[in-house]
Amino acid sequence: MTGCIFCKIIQGQIPSEIVYEDDNVVAFRDINPQARIHIVIVPRKHINPMNEINEGQAKIFSDIFLAAKKIAVQQKIGQRGFRMIVNVGPDAGQEIEHLHFHLLGGEKLGKLVG
Ligand code: 5GP
Ligand code: ZN
Numbered sequence: 001m002t003g004c005i006f007c008k009i010i011q012g013q014i015p016s017e018i019v020y021e022d023d024n025v026v027a028f029r030d031i032n033p034q035a036r037i038h039i040v041i042v043p044r045k046h047i048n049p050m051n052e053i054n055e056g057q058a059k060i061f062s063d064i065f066l067a068a069k070k071i072a073v074q075q076k077i078g079q080r081g082f083r084m085i086v087n088v089g090p091d092a093g094q095e096i097e098h099l100h101f102h103l104l105g106g107e108k109l110g111k112l113v114g
Contacts, residue, residue, distance in 0.1 A: 001046040001097070001098065004046055004096070004097060004098050005096055005098075006040075006042050006046075006096055006098035006100060007046055007098060009026070009028060009042075010026050010042065010044055016028040016029065016031075017029040019039055019071060019074065019075070020039075020041075020067055020070060020071050020074065022063075022067065023044075024043060024044055024045075024059075024060065024063045025041060025042070025043060025044065025063050025064055025067040026041075026042055026044060027039050027040065027041040027042070027067060027071055027103070028040055030102065034102075034104060035104040035105060035106060035107055035109060036105070036106030036107045037075050037077060037082070037103070037104065037105045037106035037107075038102065038103070038104055039071060039075070039102075039103040040100050040101070040102060040103075041064050041067055041068060041071070041100065041101045041103055042098055042099065042100045042101075043060045043063070043064065043099060045057075045060070046097075046098050047060070047098070047099045048097045048098070048099065049086065049088045049089075049094070049099045050088060050089050050094070050097075052099075053099075060099075064101055065084075068082070068084060068101070068103055071103060072103070072105070075105070075106070077105040077106055080105065080106075081105065082103055082104060082105030083102075083103075083104045083105065083109050084101050084102065084103055084104075085101065085102040085104065086099070086100070086101050086102070087102075
């Protein structure tokens with residue numbers, strides 16, 4: 001998608017610290033970390049979570065969660081745990097259209113819900 005920062009990161013046009021990649025998913029450190037470990041996990045395919053999610057893309061979500069599990073082990077927080085957050089749309093403060101999960105961890109996180 002032209003003009004999408006995350007598509008540019010995936011294509012190597014914008015530098016980032018990539019911590020994990022496979023055929024379907026890329027993960028890199030957030031430029032403005034909100035926890036000791038803050039990694040952004042994205043599908044290689046540009047999808048806007050506001051209006052482009054459909055049944056045909058269900059596998060993307062399992063790919064992302066399987067990647068998260070591997071990244072947590074790699075980052076040595078496999079036992080301590082982590083939080084996954086996805087912001088969808090203006091009320092959630094979504095800044096970048098490309099579907100992305102925030103993986104946060106490496107410290108005790110304040111509870112948001114639950
Ligand atoms: P959103 O608010 O859309 O859920 O999250 C977008 C995230 O992308 C923010 O946490 C922001 O810090 C991060 N971000 C924005 N631009 C860049 C960039 O150029 N590089 C990296 N690594 N992260 C970025
Ligand atoms: Zn994109």
